[in-house]
Amino acid sequence: MDFEDAPAEAAYRQQVRDFLDTHSAELEHGDGEYLADPRLDDIEALRRTQALLHDHGYVGVTWPKEYGGQGGTPIQQAIVNQELARASVSGLVNHVGVGMCGPTVLTHGSEEQKARMPRLLRADDIWCQLFSEPGAGSDLAALRTTAVRQEDGAWRVNGQKVWTTFAQHAAYGILLARTDPASAKHRGLTMFVVDMRAPGVTVVPLRQMNGASEFNEVFLDDVVIPDSERLGAVNDGWRVALTTLMNERLAVGGGGTELGVRAEPLVRHAAARLPNLSAAAQVLARQALGRVLVESLATRYTGYRRLTVIARGDTPGPEASAGKLSAVRAARAGADLGVRLLGEEAVYARTLDGDWRWAVAQASVPGIAIAGGTDEILRNILGERILGLPPEPRVESKQVLAVKGEQS
Ligand SMILES: Cc1cc2nc3c(=O)[nH]c(=O)nc-3n(C[C@H](O)[C@H](O)[C@H](O)COP(=O)(O)OP(=O)(O)OC[C@H]3O[C@@H](n4cnc5c(N)ncnc54)[C@H](O)[C@@H]3O)c2cc1C
Known part of the structure; x- marks a missing residue:
């Protein structure tokens, strides 16, 4: 390129x-x-x-x-x-709406659902993604929230979601629920659009260690969703969810930018503070700065690579995983170095003009490393799809084994 x-x-x-x-x-x-x-x-x-x-x-x-x-x-x-x-x-x-919910609605939604997209793009309506549960994160298909069809055709939903970014501000969410508990775990799922103000939806914000309340617990107690708010076919929710997850990895992995790891502010920060350090500490700080710059470049060029694939009309695969991994490494190394240069000031740094972000950034990195695919899951993808290593052993449900048994 x-x-x-x-x-x-x-x-x-x-x-x-x-x-x-x-x-x-x-x-x-x-x-x-x-x-x-x-x-x-x-x-x-x-x-x-x-x-x-x-x-x-x-x-x-x-x-x-x-x-x-x-x-x-x-x-x-x-x-x-x-x-x-x-x-x-x-x-x-509304980054969750623009990055993940919107593309899913555009691909699988009805005209009525798509008509809400201009309000989503303007952030008049914030959207959230109701996928993860206390027992289902990396293994999303293990989710237990149920949607049961009623006589009038509407669906009655019960369960709990967690980590739901911006649910406390959201007008709508896309919700993955189990509609056929007898099917194999990826098969009996259906996607819905849920009105976050509907009776039975309770949102409880969680406070993170960086001080923000970004994500929430969401409790769903007898929430009624009309069938017209189904997103895709009944029991085809896993295919719909894959659209969301693919877009999530692209959104979280940036689009040809260095994503959250712009090195220039760190270089300025380091240049101002290096003279305060001992000679030995300066050597270590310079080495750490070098590592951040290397990871930043890796992120930038992986971003370009992904962009090349998109510009050709193809869908990026492992490039998105590799980009997110290097972005997280650069963010972690950068935040650690920024805090190290500040020393104990980092703890109180909010009061020091312009420098408070290093402590906040350091407390935010663990969350970034989990959202949109944990480091371990992304390494599994790279190991299997790039390096050709043998696949992870996968624990299959009794239903999958039963289906296989029937077929053999
Ligand atoms: C900031 C933030 C925002 C989020 N926003 C949303 C949101 O809006 N909507 C939503 O639905 N979810 C959201 N999530 C949830 C996120 O998708 C999950 O946290 C993530 O998928 C991991 O799931 P888990 O937390 O259940 O951890 P688990 O899957 O239980 O993993 C626990 C640990 O085990 C490791 N592990 C798991 N499986 C394997 C394996 N096969 N091989 C090796 N290691 C493994 C993981 O890497 C991790 O270290 C958000 C999370 C964060 C941190």
């Missing part, structure tokens, strides 16, 4: 830069260097930022025009991502 902008791309980039310069005062600027934005409490300001970006054509760039997008190219979307990161504009508050 040629890393230089073609003339049309350079013109588009300039257009995005001009917009960001002109509207800088109206946009929220966050800790663009890291994924977690500690100012999540100011949701309304973040909604206004997303609406302004959307109104000028910079959210859902590749989405069809009839559903609120621009009908643009993946390269244009990557340029927007890069320029937003460069300008340290806060991440999209």
Whole structure:
């Protein structure tokens, strides 16, 4: 891939830069260097930022025009991502909606469901993803929330979800539930769109160690979902969920940007503080800085690789996993170094102008390493699909074994 902008791309980039310069005062600027934005409490300001970006054509760039997008190219979307990161504009508050729920609705939804997409893109409606449960994360198909069809055709849902990002602000969620407990575990699942204000939906925010309340427990007690809110066919929910998960890995893995690990602020931070360290500590800090830069470059070039695949009209596979792994490594090494350079100040750093983000970033990295596929799961994918190692032993349910028994 040629890393230089073609003339049309350079013109588009300039257009995005001009917009960001002109509207800088109206946009929220966050800790663009890291994924977690500690100012999540100011949701309304973040909604206004997303609406302004959307109104000028910079959210859902590749989405069809009839559903609120621009009908643009993946390269244009990557340029927007890069320029937003460069300008340290806060991440999209409805990133779960735009990155995961929306693409799933566009692929599998009814026209009525798709008609909600412009409001999703503007963050007028925030969406959430109700997949993980206390006993089902990496092994998502083990989920136990049930949806039982009633005589009138509607579905009655009972169960508990957890880790549900922004459920406390969400108007809608996409919900994966078990509709046929007798089938093999991947087969008896169905996807629904759930109205988060429906009776029986209880959202309990969880407080994270970085100080934010980003995700929630969601309890579903006799929640009634009309059949018109089913997303895809009955018992075909695993296929629908794969659309979501594929988009999640792409969204979490960035789009040709260094994703949360912009090295420049760290270099500035280090340059200002290295002279305060002993000679020996300076050597160690320089080595650590080198490691961060290497991981940042690995993330950037893996991003370009993924972008090349997308630009050719294909779907990236393990590139997305590799990109997320190096992004997490760079974020972890960068946050650790930033805190080490501050020393004990990092604990109280919120009061020190401009430096508080290192402690917050350090406390956010473990979450980033889990969301969208844990490091171990991603390494399994790379081991099997890139290195050709023997597959992990997989524990199969009694139903799968029974089905296999019937077939043999
Ligand atoms: C910040 C954040 C936001 C999130 N947002 C959402 C959301 O909006 N919606 C949603 O549905 N979920 C969300 N999640 C949940 C996330 O998808 C799960 O946490 C993740 O899939 C891991 O599942 P688990 O927590 O159940 O851990 P487990 O799957 O129980 O894993 C526990 C440990 O075992 C390891 N492990 C598990 N299986 C294997 C294996 N086969 N080989 C090797 N090691 C293994 C894991 O790597 C991990 O270290 C979010 C999580 C975080 C941290």
